[in-house]
Amino acid sequence: MIRSEILKEIAPILRDHLVVCNIGLPSQELHMIDDQPTNFYMLGTMGLSSSIGFGLALAQDKTVISIDGDGSVLTNLGTLPTIANNETDNYILLIIDNGSYGSTGDQPTYAGKKTSLSAVATACGCDTVIEVQDKDLGPVLQSAIDSKKMTVIVCKCDSGNIKLPVITMDPVVIRDRFMKAVQA
Numbered sequence: 316m317i318r319s320e321i322l323k324e325i326a327p328i329l330r331d332h333l334v335v336c337n338i339g340l341p342s343q344e345l346h347m348i349d350d351q352p353t354n355f356y357m358l359g360t361m362g363l364s365s366s367i368g369f370g371l372a373l374a375q376d377k378t379v380i381s382i383d384g385d386g387s388v389l390t391n392l393g394t395l396p397t398i399a400n401n402e403t404d405n406y407i408l409l410i411i412d413n414g415s416y417g418s419t420g421d422q423p424t425y426a427g428k429k430t431s432l433s434a435v436a437t438a439c440g441c442d443t444v445i446e447v448q449d450k451d452l453g454p455v456l457q458s459a460i461d462s463k464k465m466t467v468i469v470c471k472c473d474s475g476n477i478k479l480p481v482i483t484m485d486p487v488v489i490r491d492r493f494m495k496a497v498q499a
């Protein structure tokens with residue numbers, strides 16, 4: 316499965332939750348598949364989906380899911396020890412690991428070579444780390460949400476992109492409606 320197929324499959328699970336989505340194609344895909352005011356689409360700041368989502372989880376009680384990519388996590392590797400050492404049970408980091416920098420043309424990442432992001436997360440001190448194959452993600456994500464335990468999920472999948480338009484919604488609108496959803 317490629318990332319857009321995964322997002323389509325988990326969209327019904329994501330719908331009820333605050334979601335911070337990685338810059339570029341992941342956000343464009345989620346926006347196209349199931350736009351929700353509870354989705355925060357990052358239109359800048361590569362690498363910071365996990366940090367923004369984690370900060371939001373620390374600041375309030377609702378469950379927050381960061382959808383991140385392998386390339387993004389490798390860009391901001393300091394995020395994993397930060398998350399591990401400041402555990403909050405309303406946070407899930409979902410790393411869709413396709414072994415490539417998808418949004419910039421599928422250049423390979425080290426996560427698709429010798430570096431295991433689940434092993435890195437465990438080594439950083441994250442207590443609950445689950446590596447899962449794409450087709451098995453749905454139930455794993457649902458049970459991570461139900462467990463109310465901070466969880467890092469590394470979902471291994473194929474690289475590949477679909478053609479789709481950029482998000483034309485004003486960033487201020489994305490932010491404002493998301494803030495309303497946070498406070499609702």
Ligand SMILES: [Mg+2]
Nearest residue numbers: 384385386415
């Ligand atoms: Mg990737």
